[in-house]
Amino acid sequence: MESKAGAEEAPKSGAMADLRYSLHLMSRNKLVLAGSVLAAGTILVALLAHVIVPASATVDDRAIRICWNNSLINWHIPSINVCPRPLPLGTDAYGRNLLLMIILAVPLDLSIALEIVASAVVIGLVFGSIAGYAGGIVDEAILRVTDIFFAVPGILLAIVLMTVLGRTIPNLTLAVLITWWPLYVRLIRSQVLSEKERPYVEALRAMGAGRFRILFRHVVPNSIYPLIVQSTLDIGSVILTVSTLVFLGFAPSNIATGQTPELGSLTSQGSQYIFSAPWLIIFPGLTILIISLGFNLLGDGLRDVFDPRLRR
Amino acid sequence: MTSQASVQRGSDHEVVLEVKGLKVSFHTYLGEVKALDGVDFEVKRGEVLGLVGESGCGKTVTALAIGGLLSDNAKVEAGQILLEGKDLLKETKDELRQTRLREVSFVFQDPMTFINPVLSVGSQIAEILESDKGFQAELVEYRIAELARAESKAGLTPAEVEEKRSLEGLKDKKLSKRSLRRLAKLRTLDYMRTVRLPDPERVYNMYPFELSGGMRQRVMIAMALVRRPKVLLADEITTALDVTVQAQVLRLLADLRGKIDASVVLITHDLGVVSEICDRVVVMYAGNVVEIADVEELFANPMHPYTQGLLASIPRPDVFTKEIKSISGSVPNLISPPSGCRFHPRCPKRFERCPLVKPPLIEVEPGHRVACLLYGG
Amino acid sequence: MAEALLQVQDLYKWYPIKGGLLGRTNGFVKAVDGATLSAEKGETLGVVGESGCGKTTLGRTALRLTQPTKGQILFDGQDITSLKGRKLKPLRRRMQIVFQDPYASLDPRQTVRSALTEPMRIHGLAKGRAEAERKALDLISKVGLNPDHLARYPHEFSGGQRQRIAVARALAVSPDFIVLDEPTSSLDVSVQSQILSLLKALQKDLDLTYMFISHNLAVVRQVCNRIAVMYLGRVVEMAETESLFRSPKHPYTKALLASVPIPDPKKRTELAVLEGDVPSPVNIPPGCRFRPRCEFATGRCAEVSPPMKEVRPGQRIECLYDIDFATRKKTEL
Numbered sequence A: 001m002e003s004k005a006g007a008e009e010a011p012k013s014g015a016m017a018d019l020r021y022s023l024h025l026m027s028r029n030k031l032v033l034a035g036s037v038l039a040a041g042t043i044l045v046a047l048l049a050h051v052i053v054p055a056s057a058t059v060d061d062r063a064i065r066i067c068w069n070n071s072l073i074n075w076h077i078p079s080i081n082v083c084p085r086p087l088p089l090g091t092d093a094y095g096r097n098l099l100l101m102i103i104l105a106v107p108l109d110l111s112i113a114l115e116i117v118a119s120a121v122v123i124g125l126v127f128g129s130i131a132g133y134a135g136g137i138v139d140e141a142i143l144r145v146t147d148i149f150f151a152v153p154g155i156l157l158a159i160v161l162m163t164v165l166g167r168t169i170p171n172l173t174l175a176v177l178i179t180w181w182p183l184y185v186r187l188i189r190s191q192v193l194s195e196k197e198r199p200y201v202e203a204l205r206a207m208g209a210g211r212f213r214i215l216f217r218h219v220v221p222n223s224i225y226p227l228i229v230q231s232t233l234d235i236g237s238v239i240l241t242v243s244t245l246v247f248l249g250f251a252p253s254n255i256a257t258g259q260t261p262e263l264g265s266l267t268s269q270g271s272q273y274i275f276s277a278p279w280l281i282i283f284p285g286l287t288i289l290i291i292s293l294g295f296n297l298l299g300d301g302l303r304d305v306f307d308p309r310l311r312r
Numbered sequence B: 001m002t003s004q005a006s007v008q009r010g011s012d013h014e015v016v017l018e019v020k021g022l023k024v025s026f027h028t029y030l031g032e033v034k035a036l037d038g039v040d041f042e043v044k045r046g047e048v049l050g051l052v053g054e055s056g057c058g059k060t061v062t063a064l065a066i067g068g069l070l071s072d073n074a075k076v077e078a079g080q081i082l083l084e085g086k087d088l089l090k091e092t093k094d095e096l097r098q099t100r101l102r103e104v105s106f107v108f109q110d111p112m113t114f115i116n117p118v119l120s121v122g123s124q125i126a127e128i129l130e131s132d133k134g135f136q137a138e139l140v141e142y143r144i145a146e147l148a149r150a151e152s153k154a155g156l157t158p159a160e161v162e163e164k165r166s167l168e169g170l171k172d173k174k175l176s177k178r179s180l181r182r183l184a185k186l187r188t189l190d191y192m193r194t195v196r197l198p199d200p201e202r203v204y205n206m207y208p209f210e211l212s213g214g215m216r217q218r219v220m221i222a223m224a225l226v227r228r229p230k231v232l233l234a235d236e237i238t239t240a241l242d243v244t245v246q247a248q249v250l251r252l253l254a255d256l257r258g259k260i261d262a263s264v265v266l267i268t269h270d271l272g273v274v275s276e277i278c279d280r281v282v283v284m285y286a287g288n289v290v291e292i293a294d295v296e297e298l299f300a301n302p303m304h305p306y307t308q309g310l311l312a313s314i315p316r317p318d319v320f321t322k323e324i325k326s327i328s329g330s331v332p333n334l335i336s337p338p339s340g341c342r343f344h345p346r347c348p349k350r351f352e353r354c355p356l357v358k359p360p361l362i363e364v365e366p367g368h369r370v371a372c373l374l375y376g377g
Numbered sequence C: 001m002a003e004a005l006l007q008v009q010d011l012y013k014w015y016p017i018k019g020g021l022l023g024r025t026n027g028f029v030k031a032v033d034g035a036t037l038s039a040e041k042g043e044t045l046g047v048v049g050e051s052g053c054g055k056t057t058l059g060r061t062a063l064r065l066t067q068p069t070k071g072q073i074l075f076d077g078q079d080i081t082s083l084k085g086r087k088l089k090p091l092r093r094r095m096q097i098v099f100q101d102p103y104a105s106l107d108p109r110q111t112v113r114s115a116l117t118e119p120m121r122i123h124g125l126a127k128g129r130a131e132a133e134r135k136a137l138d139l140i141s142k143v144g145l146n147p148d149h150l151a152r153y154p155h156e157f158s159g160g161q162r163q164r165i166a167v168a169r170a171l172a173v174s175p176d177f178i179v180l181d182e183p184t185s186s187l188d189v190s191v192q193s194q195i196l197s198l199l200k201a202l203q204k205d206l207d208l209t210y211m212f213i214s215h216n217l218a219v220v221r222q223v224c225n226r227i228a229v230m231y232l233g234r235v236v237e238m239a240e241t242e243s244l245f246r247s248p249k250h251p252y253t254k255a256l257l258a259s260v261p262i263p264d265p266k267k268r269t270e271l272a273v274l275e276g277d278v279p280s281p282v283n284i285p286p287g288c289r290f291r292p293r294c295e296f297a298t299g300r301c302a303e304v305s306p307p308m309k310e311v312r313p314g315q316r317i318e319c320l321y322d323i324d325f326a327t328r329k330k331t332e333l
């Protein structure tokens, strides 16, 4: 052969540069950076919650219920109870340290959200890829089913389900999941549809590769990035939805009453004292907001990082 | 070996545009892309200059630099771009915009990026004429000349006689909006005829998406010509076209030569296109100009090893070559370009000095310049 | 006369145009509209024509990557027109395709090693990892790359190298027939000739038959034994390469050849200009489909769709006349 192609200069092997570039893309946007920090912080808090917070923190102490002792904030409420010792966020209706209760609530909310998103991803992967790849009647059928779910407002559906099924955590998870999975089916389907038009799929077909090999070894793995972005964005929204449902009272009694701390129930409990002890609603509510904001910003950042137009 | 005609072209024609030692780099996440590393060439009045080279050698960047259209991450490190003696790189943004609008025009490979998709093509061309006061006198004069021509041929209708008289009175005054419109449209139709758009009256009102690729390219050329530029930069205008349509556009360019006063810089990677309509050729490799010569001279007597390799490796439609030659290796990456002569890793004639010294562009024969250490430097 | 490996008889591939609320079929893109050609064992058959004339569709249909609308495809004597599913698999081992854009035709998340061994796994061509690895090494050196390239990903290569990988992958199943769909169009000229030489050398070593699809007539002249010229979905002329270039017989071929700029300023002539653009394959003119652009057209051309006729041994055209282009004399065929 006339030429030594081996001598051709290939672009520099890019693993390190790629990583550097990813970090560069993440960090060039201040908001995204903030989002990453918030999301990472949330996960860290969730992992360490039961280590930081002593078991005794959940014990009621009626003597000091709903009091405030933090000189940084003055609520201008004349009849405010003053706690005997300084507490950063005061105490709740059971006389427990509100800060610790919020910390304890984070792992519960996050794990429910993760379960929902992970299940939705799996369902989406299965039905979405089948719909996208098979096309025809199968596609049509799956699409129509998702249409039905899209037509009904999600939160309403969840409320009906909870009422019918009963108020337990698994049912809560199921109720939100049922409203959530169609989104992923649609996402994967459209991703698979565009991916399967790429020439490499045709090359694989010409090679004799079967449908399932092409779909699950090639097309789906190549469709995964948007999925990562979407699921990150969704963790925040799911936490918001779950806590809204709990806020509205769709939760087992131990949670609904705030006995077992959960962000929605803490907020909902606090709403009774909105004028006499506003911190009870403000801080749990703010926590929900910050966490979902964090994941949303992180998701936006990941979208940038995975965007092929920015890549080459 | 230069023919009589090209010697004349070489000496008589004055230089319109001169690019001197132009260095441009791009800041990217992978590092500094040294896209242009001392580009020197000149464009003479009325000529068609070919700018050839393989993908990524810097042809488009050169054109963009001339038009002041480089992207934000680009930096002009050194050099001069002299348009009739004045340095475009020294002009402020506003001055440059003005200069560019009046004196340098572009036609690009993908016309859709430069045509407004929601306006009819004719109105877009006319808009250029209407928007610039500088064109008013010209529009009037053009129409008078047109009427005069008609008069000498077949006589005028009373309405036309009246029009001519009133136009003569208008010569130095401001035109009313309506008559400006009308004159601009007439002039536009004329330009559309010049670029051989079929049925100009109909095409005038068509939208870009209704046109075929070849017609869009003609609209772009018409748009570039109405400004009566001194230099027309045409970047790969036929690359996306079919051969038969490419032939139509090339034929048009060849016919326009002499009819328009613009010099054309034709950027292409197709040596067939170059040999078909260019007067002189600038060969680029990896951000450098490696050879400049008249077109006959370049094809008959290529001096730079890259040009030699390139000419040997293009398959020819007119003869069968038993063995296809090729240049080994591939175009280097411009973040860490080869030292000395950027071609040395692929050059079959390299010697010890090649990786060490950057070869200057030297005039080896009259009008024939080469940047290769084999010829000195 | 050599044996035909691939025979395509009166092949049609129409794509329906769906529109409206109910997804009614409003018409057809007649991408391939009655094409006939054959590729002989060991030869390179060129397929040329302008953009959209159906070259790619013809290649894909011949390989049964899409279902033909009508017509017949014979491969090595076997009728493969309506083979389905499992029955196609042995065929897939014998026929391969290389695409224009090598980067898009490789799975970006697959290493070269995996891309080369996957076809072996699919067809059970290697017993165990060791043999697959040995074969992969053999392939990579055949296409002029290094063993250490096996562990890399497509984005780490230059365009020419990627096309080498795509060729190696096509060779992994030891096919007899390869469709090369514009294999060098996305490459630089100096690299294009490397790939062309590689393809030529491989053909000799491995006894391959190629269908070489291209719009670049210069390239086709250098690598093909015979050439089929397509216009709007049909093969309008088919001849040995040299006869075609020296004395084209179809007015379209003639115009096409005259439009190609020659890289030699001494041969500068007026480029012959064929007026107008290629008509849309949705509304194909009746009679001879080239008539609206043909300078030799007569009234009959608008009525009769010319059948394929032999004008000279080995040279067939779809034109009603045998035209002497120098004297413009027409002889009815």
Ligand SMILES: Nc1ncnc2c1ncn2[C@@H]1O[C@H](COP(=O)(O)OP(=O)(O)OP(=O)(O)O)[C@@H](O)[C@H]1O
Binding pocket: B026, B027, B028, B033, B035, B053, B054, B055, B056, B057, B058, B059, B060, B061, B062, B071, B073, B269, B334
């Ligand atoms: N905006 C940019 N940012 C970074 N690098 C750039 C940019 N524009 C061009 N380059 C680099 O500059 C070099 C020259 O590019 P240029 O577009 O001028 O090539 P070209 O000769 O026009 O090639 P082609 O024939 O492919 O159009 C290339 O290496 C390219 O990657």
Ligand SMILES: Nc1ncnc2c1ncn2[C@@H]1O[C@H](COP(=O)(O)OP(=O)(O)OP(=O)(O)O)[C@@H](O)[C@H]1O
Binding pocket: C015, C029, C030, C031, C049, C050, C051, C052, C053, C054, C055, C056, C057, C058, C215, C281
């Ligand atoms: N899957 C498809 N669905 C609908 N129309 C198609 C499809 N594939 C091709 N076509 C149409 O069929 C015609 C022929 O296309 P094809 O890709 O075969 O042309 P080609 O000769 O390969 O052109 P090119 O030189 O541009 O690659 C075109 O008009 C194209 O738009």
Ligand code: SF4
Binding pocket: B304, B305, B306, B341, B342, B343, B344, B345, B347, B348, B349, B350, B351, B354, B359, B371, B372, B373, B374
């Ligand atoms: S300078 Fe050296 S390496 Fe460069 S082209 Fe000339 S001989 Fe080749």
Ligand SMILES: [Mg+2]
Binding pocket: B059, B060, B061, B235, B236
């Ligand atoms: Mg360019």
Ligand SMILES: [Mg+2]
Binding pocket: C055, C056, C057, C181
């Ligand atoms: Mg094609």
